[in-house]
Amino acid sequence: MDREKLGRHSSHTHHPQDQDRRDPRLSRNLRKYTCPMHPEVVSDQPGDCSKCGMALGLIPTLVPRKGTIYTCPMHPQVQQDHPGECPICGMSLEPKTVDVEDEGEIKSLSLKFWIGLALTIPVLIMAMGNAWIPRSMSKWLEFLLSTPVVVWAGGIFFIRAWRSVVNRSLNMFTLIALGVGSAYLYSVIGVLFPGLFPSSFREHGEVGLYFEAAAVTTVLVLLGQLLEAKARNVQEKRLEQFWV
Numbered sequence: 001m002d003r004e005k006l007g008r009h010s011s012h013t014h015h016p017q018d019q020d021r022r023d024p025r026l027s028r029n030l031r032k033y034t035c036p037m038h039p040e041v042v043s044d045q046p047g048d049c050s051k052c053g054m055a056l057g058l059i060p061t062l063v064p065r066k067g068t069i070y071t072c073p074m075h076p077q078v079q080q081d082h083p084g085e086c087p088i089c090g091m092s093l094e095p096k097t098v099d100v101e102d103e104g105e106i107k108s109l110s111l112k113f114w115i116g117l118a119l120t121i122p123v124l125i126m127a128m129g130n131a132w133i134p135r136s137m138s139k140w141l142e143f144l145l146s147t148p149v150v151v152w153a154g155g156i157f158f159i160r161a162w163r164s165v166v167n168r169s170l171n172m173f174t175l176i177a178l179g180v181g182s183a184y185l186y187s188v189i190g191v192l193f194p195g196l197f198p199s200s201f202r203e204h205g206e207v208g209l210y211f212e213a214a215a216v217t218t219v220l221v222l223l224g225q226l227l228e229a230k231a232r233n234v235q236e237k238r239l240e241q242f243w244v
Contacts, residue, residue, distance in 0.1 A: 127212035154218035
């Protein structure tokens with residue numbers, strides 16, 4: 001009787017590893033992520049390195065993926081289970097990607113970059129000198145336009161900088177937050193409380209502002225992060241081709 005129950009129980013028991021092999025989506029739980037600069041930093045989830053703030057990348061695997069479907073980029077109706085050429089146009093068939101894990105990060109960075117760029121351009125033009133807008137008005141426009149760029153679009157840099165301080169591992173985000181934050185706060189004080197500055201800090205009766213420096217630096221760093229995220233996504237898509 002006990003053997004019969006045991007046999008019945010074992011026949012209905014599924015090992016998680018076997019289930020992961022049957023369903024590629026479940027095998028994602030076995031993935032590991034690491035920092036390119038600090039390989040000792042390993043995580044089960046994508047995120048930022050606790051030491052340098054860089055985004056963690058997927059650790060490559062040498063296990064080939066089963067059931068990969070190859071298709072033609074120009075003729076998606078052509079599909080087969082092995083590499084080859086498209087019978088219609090002759091192009092090499094490429095593996096179909098199952099999912100795109102980093103699309104959310106890319107969309108977020110892309111949105112922040114383009115909005116930040118659109119707001120930074122007029123700030124830069126006004127800072128270079130604009131005869132149509134009086135300085136007494138342009139400084140307030142620079143303040144209003146650069147604030148969402150620094151605070152909203154560049155907020156992730158301040159978060160990473162704070163983590164670097166907490167972890168006692170200063171990195172490039174520490175310098176970025178220090179430079180951008182200093183330029184922005186100095187300019188905000190110059191607009192709101194100009195009387196705090198001595199006359200040597202004034203030019204034509206106005207305190208020199210650095211809103212354009214803070215905004216431009218933020219947008220350029222966002223561009224670098226966006227390009228890095230896209231390159232990492234391409235690499236992980238290629239690794240997907242060999243994942244079980």
